[in-house]
Amino acid sequence: MGWSTFPSAFLFGIIQTGLSEEILFRGFLAKRLISRFGFATGNLLLSMAEAFGLL
Numbered sequence: 192m193g194w195s196t197f198p199s200a201f202l203f204g205i206i207q208t209g210l211s212e213e214i215l216f217r218g219f220l221a222k223r224l225i226s227r228f229g230f231a232t233g234n235l236l237l238s239m240a241e242a243f244g245l246l
Contacts, residue, residue, distance in 0.1 A: 216241065 216237065225233035 221233065221237050224236050227233065228236065
């Protein structure tokens with residue numbers, strides 16, 4: 192293994208976790224919360240849920 196596997200593992204980690212998480216939170220949950228509670232309240236609820244690990 193060694194350092195030669197670092198770039199591929201790093202890219203996989205970004206795509207696997209970061210991208211899928213952003214699609215879930217921003218693409219799915221944010222739209223629903225904003226449409227239900229309004230822009231300010233929906234974003235506040237989403238940020239609080241993300242900060243405290245509720246989602």
